[in-house]
């Protein structure tokens with residue numbers, strides 16, 4: 905899976921707010937993910953983030969939005 909800043913991804917576990925969708929706001933040694941449900945931002949080690957992310961849904965969400 906390839907990722908770019910601004911991509912929307914789905915994770916295995918849902919955030920306590922109920923959302924499973926996150927926006928990637930930073931990609932590097934650590935990944936920063938912003939919850940699309942509540943706006944909460946988490947920082948994850950790259951390896952953890954790669955395990956947690958199940959799907960890059962950027963294209964799917966773009967079709968629905970706008």
Ligand SMILES: [Zn+2]
Pocket residue numbers: 919920921922923939940941942943944
């Ligand atoms: Zn949330």
